[in-house]
Amino acid sequence: MKDFVGEFSNHTIDALRALPSAEIARALVILQATYERGGRIYVCGNGGSLALATHFVADLNKTVFSSHLEKKLQRFQAIRLPSTESELTAWANDVGYDMVFAGPLKNYIQEGDTLIAISSSGNSQNIIKAVELAHEYNVPVIGMSGFDGGALNRLADAKILVKTSLGEYEVVEGVHAVILHMMVKYFKNYFNFLADNGHMV
């Protein structure tokens, strides 16, 4: 049992050591620019990645500003796609599973927004449809993928690939959670820094 724990931990540590830091920095710059212009940030994924998307939206919208909730401060506008189960099932049932993200995305999307697409394989059809729609609107895509990155990593503007052997979902999803929390922490520190230095009223 101990061997298994050690081996899994080592895989995760290897993946963390190999993080594409420049691409994560690029994603932070994209998010900063989106915040400045009041754009929306859409986040989508399937299964466990959808759970990560939901968690990240809550952290970006609320946790980042936890120390400044009373202030009249512009906040992030992050939206999990789709935002209701009704839309998810309506699109899946009536149109097809490949449209569950791109379909609801089209209700909101405007130039100036950003899409964060999370897919371990990088090849989920519904994710790729959302990415294609984003590019039609000149909306930058932060792609979080695993394994060899798949189509998502090729198409994304910020290519956050957690490189592992095929099928290592547990390692990829765990490291994706770390990266999303890293982004939350960066912006939390940023707004705290602004407040501490008198840049925030």
Next chain:
Amino acid sequence: MIITRAPLRISFVGGGTDLSVFYTKERGHVLSAAIDKYVYVTIKHGPEIRGINVRYSESETVRHVRELKNDRVREALLASGIDDHIEISIFSDFPGKTGLGSSSSFSVALMKGLRLLRGDTVSARTVAEDACTLEIEVLKEPIGKQDHYAAAMGGFNMLTFNPDHSVEVDPLLLDFHKSVGLEKHALLFFTGITRDARDILSEQQNNTASRFSTLSQMAAMVEPFRIELLVGNFKRLGEMLHEGWELKRTLASGISSSVIDELYAAGRQAGAWGGKVLGAGGGGCILFLAEPAAHETIRSVMKNTAEKHNLEWFSEVPFQFVQSGVEVLMHKQK
């Protein structure tokens, strides 16, 4: 109705190496950053509008596009094929001819808006190229390409100008501690003197052959500047701005003047590590980097020097850096 805006920029090092007379022989480099001062363009197009209406510091209403005096709007409209029923208005957070690249920011916001009007959603890079084509190829302005890219892309960028006229954009992935830190060490003053960049840049273009090695040195300062910025060595950055300014002022006779020299020297004597006159020179804005504790002294010395020379419009310009470049603020079909 369409409303677009594009930010102004502060160019730190390498300005002048974005002119084709230089970069066609040796690669040019510039490091610049967009700031929270914008040029806004509104476009309304529809059968209810009669003729061509353009509002800026002047107001023009004409029947045919080619009658417009505003050369940028005229040539942009001629290229777009829109020849009637249009109203274009321009607003600005800050006056032009002040060294912050406002005329190119205007072209970027205008080209973005006209593209949208035709139903084209295009990348920031395409808009930058559109604006370069308008100003450099069509209007034959003696300017470089840096401002269009700075305005379109936003943020901090290292720009490389290749002999084949292509431009590489390398965004600096700058931690907020460094960008906010740079703001806290920077002081920006508008001298109250405006100038037409074209006269200085024309002379600079003609001087390029004899000043080639100076321009080479200026291009070579960009990479070291980038490295010091990434680690947040603000004192060294100030000193490098000073070295760059000392080189730049030798490029053409109009870049500095006795008043500019006196203002700059006053700021340095009051404690600034270094600085530069922004843009083509001859007036406009002066940027200093200094320890925050020295800022009050520098402010008061600069104000006194400006008063001595009756610079009525002299003022400090508070600013922040921005990551976002050209933006669409509104796009309604009706």
